[in-house]
Amino acid sequence: MTRRKKGRTTIADVAAEAGVSPITVSRALREPARVSEPLRKRIAAAVQALDYVPDLHARALASARTNVVGVIIPSLTNSVFADVLRGIHDRAEKTDLQVQFANTRYSPQEEERLIRLFLSQSPAGLILAGIDQTAAAAEMLRAAKLPIVQIMELGPDPFDMMVGLDQPAAGRAMTEHLLEAGYRRIACLAARLDPRSNRRMAGYRAVMAEHGLDDDSLVVQTKAPSSVRVGCELLREIVAQRPDIDAVFCNNDDVALGALFECQRMGIAVPERLAIAGFNDFEMSAAAEPPITSMATERYEMGVTAMDMIAQTIAGEPPEEKVVDLGFHLCARASTQPRAGARPERQPAPKKSAARTTRVREAR
Amino acid sequence: MTRRKKGRTTIADVAAEAGVSPITVSRALREPARVSEPLRKRIAAAVQALDYVPDLHARALASARTNVVGVIIPSLTNSVFADVLRGIHDRAEKTDLQVQFANTRYSPQEEERLIRLFLSQSPAGLILAGIDQTAAAAEMLRAAKLPIVQIMELGPDPFDMMVGLDQPAAGRAMTEHLLEAGYRRIACLAARLDPRSNRRMAGYRAVMAEHGLDDDSLVVQTKAPSSVRVGCELLREIVAQRPDIDAVFCNNDDVALGALFECQRMGIAVPERLAIAGFNDFEMSAAAEPPITSMATERYEMGVTAMDMIAQTIAGEPPEEKVVDLGFHLCARASTQPRAGARPERQPAPKKSAARTTRVREAR
DNA sequence: GGCCAAATTGCTAGCGCTATCACGAATCTT
DNA sequence: AAGATTCGTGATAGCGCTAGCAATTTGGCC
Numbered sequence: 001m002t003r004r005k006k007g008r009t010t011i012a013d014v015a016a017e018a019g020v021s022p023i024t025v026s027r028a029l030r031e032p033a034r035v036s037e038p039l040r041k042r043i044a045a046a047v048q049a050l051d052y053v054p055d056l057h058a059r060a061l062a063s064a065r066t067n068v069v070g071v072i073i074p075s076l077t078n079s080v081f082a083d084v085l086r087g088i089h090d091r092a093e094k095t096d097l098q099v100q101f102a103n104t105r106y107s108p109q110e111e112e113r114l115i116r117l118f119l120s121q122s123p124a125g126l127i128l129a130g131i132d133q134t135a136a137a138a139e140m141l142r143a144a145k146l147p148i149v150q151i152m153e154l155g156p157d158p159f160d161m162m163v164g165l166d167q168p169a170a171g172r173a174m175t176e177h178l179l180e181a182g183y184r185r186i187a188c189l190a191a192r193l194d195p196r197s198n199r200r201m202a203g204y205r206a207v208m209a210e211h212g213l214d215d216d217s218l219v220v221q222t223k224a225p226s227s228v229r230v231g232c233e234l235l236r237e238i239v240a241q242r243p244d245i246d247a248v249f250c251n252n253d254d255v256a257l258g259a260l261f262e263c264q265r266m267g268i269a270v271p272e273r274l275a276i277a278g279f280n281d282f283e284m285s286a287a288a289e290p291p292i293t294s295m296a297t298e299r300y301e302m303g304v305t306a307m308d309m310i311a312q313t314i315a316g317e318p319p320e321e322k323v324v325d326l327g328f329h330l331c332a333r334a335s336t337q338p339r340a341g342a343r344p345e346r347q348p349a350p351k352k353s354a355a356r357t358t359r360v361r362e363a364r
Numbered sequence: 365m366t367r368r369k370k371g372r373t374t375i376a377d378v379a380a381e382a383g384v385s386p387i388t389v390s391r392a393l394r395e396p397a398r399v400s401e402p403l404r405k406r407i408a409a410a411v412q413a414l415d416y417v418p419d420l421h422a423r424a425l426a427s428a429r430t431n432v433v434g435v436i437i438p439s440l441t442n443s444v445f446a447d448v449l450r451g452i453h454d455r456a457e458k459t460d461l462q463v464q465f466a467n468t469r470y471s472p473q474e475e476e477r478l479i480r481l482f483l484s485q486s487p488a489g490l491i492l493a494g495i496d497q498t499a500a501a502a503e504m505l506r507a508a509k510l511p512i513v514q515i516m517e518l519g520p521d522p523f524d525m526m527v528g529l530d531q532p533a534a535g536r537a538m539t540e541h542l543l544e545a546g547y548r549r550i551a552c553l554a555a556r557l558d559p560r561s562n563r564r565m566a567g568y569r570a571v572m573a574e575h576g577l578d579d580d581s582l583v584v585q586t587k588a589p590s591s592v593r594v595g596c597e598l599l600r601e602i603v604a605q606r607p608d609i610d611a612v613f614c615n616n617d618d619v620a621l622g623a624l625f626e627c628q629r630m631g632i633a634v635p636e637r638l639a640i641a642g643f644n645d646f647e648m649s650a651a652a653e654p655p656i657t658s659m660a661t662e663r664y665e666m667g668v669t670a671m672d673m674i675a676q677t678i679a680g681e682p683p684e685e686k687v688v689d690l691g692f693h694l695c696a697r698a699s700t701q702p703r704a705g706a707r708p709e710r711q712p713a714p715k716k717s718a719a720r721t722t723r724v725r726e727a728r
Numbered sequence: 729g730g731c732c733a734a735a736t737t738g739c740t741a742g743c744g745c746t747a748t749c750a751c752g753a754a755t756c757t758t
Numbered sequence: 759a760a761g762a763t764t765c766g767t768g769a770t771a772g773c774g775c776t777a778g779c780a781a782t783t784t785g786g787c788c
Contacts, residue, residue, distance in 0.1 A: 010744055021768050052483035058744035060421035061773050076450045088441045120417035228648035264653040284592040289628040385738050422774035425743050
């Protein structure tokens, strides 16, 4: 809409006002240490007086460098990502970095397209979800000379940096918690086949198999995105299919909440007749009646850390640890009350991702 | 990080490849109709061959115009705004507009700062939440020559365009629903003093006053942001303060869910002993047990419409209606079951914002 | 055939900023 | 004290693209 911006205050105006050259103003703004005290003050006063705001486009063009960090994640609806995004934005505010967000809707092709699009704009950094990029995307990313952080989970071969948690281990830990609480016929309810969710389920199945309890009929999945309603539906389904189950492990807390509602509707006592465990420890889970056991993940912290790692790298001080494991911790609540006669919880053998893993039984 | 981008394919490379001048390539890309068929094809082939992607910064600098739409809303946590943002992004993808998001954390000063910041970058458009901008912000916005859409609610004096709903009317409508269902001592639970929430509460109080039922002791507020836990706490508080209430109107569905959980914990039968109504019709409300009555608002649609209005304005075809009322509709569910002897629901007198308002009693 | 209008293409001149180098003055070597 | 280094500042030359207009071609019409 705006035509030629006739009136814009430019760096030249400030320079004239302060009686210096434009380049000095530019330096005073970006590298104050390289400009002498008196000039810096005069320039600051001129900036103030003229209400000068640098043109980011001109800056980007001239320096072939931007302060835009691209964030490419699968979804905006899932509050898991909303939390991460909040962390990213909060930290971005404290630097001069801008955030440019795009969602892939869980499509690797769309992700590839977006990565290509972002890279062509030479962003200051890139934040990606997960480790399942297409081969073409991986090639571009490895060739790209910019800080990249993969978030949500950990994997063997980072493009650059990584911050997340060991999803299979988290799935294992929850399953072990249920076993230790005395449950045996533990079903698994999974909404949309999010790669992280799949890996948690792999952890679940591994533990079940180790105990000779694994069974295809214990798993119910759907392509629908995770939601409370889906939790209701999945619970009805598993109860119809395996009326003998004594616990359900839901791949996300909204599914767990749906399962709880459906149990209330069907008159299934939780946890006496059926235990319910979720994942991600949404705010509502602790408030539910009964409170729902969940696995807390550091989503906000993940966004903050990712942004920090990028800011540090840009500042020329890349973080010592390129891969950060934020761990997870069990929030054991009434919905998975140990059964009478269950052996007490023992400390599990330390695992790769267990560094910051803690185990909490909350009072209620 | 990136130094001089030595390798970047520029419009000149494409022009050379296609055997035309750079400006023609530029036109072919932006206004294909103004370039002849054969040239257009040659240029398209060259773009393809060289994998050319225009530099948006250079474009913005040269044209003093960007394709960035700024979105300034109070929060990212509240799923109300997440839904709006999703609509905005989904529609942005279908145009060539980019979205730049910032959150004010409910601070008008922060909002003013962000508006100033955005305007200095001459965005293609601006989307703002609500109508409570500071005087200084209002002045800047009225002076700005760009499409602006205020969302979430309607007001008398738009800066430019507006899409939302009549919040006081929505508050009235829910209160009337409760009255018609036979409830009389209706409390109001309000989390963070969101301006929209306040206006809904004003609607509630107006209706209560009209029926001689208004009372300060029926209202409980908190500065804490809306959440399920806050719903639990507010319910305990109101029950302690006014044990005689027969219904609660919660300013958001997460608060309503917390109220429901707390009732379950305290052994308060819903709706027999206490009816619960929420607002915004979150996905979980219909799935709860009992399903929670709520007022559905078109949040996703609001984002889509706002973006559409901006895109249309930029395209030189501003929407005929500068103010769009998306209405609201009651989703009456079991949590506000009419009491025995309640008079049947009558159609309310048509209101300003009732154009698209419908009233639904859902089966369950 | 000549003239005008419309359609098509290209030239020039920046947009506002910063990388790079150049320069004089102040500080440091030995 | 003469040269070698800093330090602080400025001049120059673009970054990649497009507005505005000029130049050219085409087509239509009398």
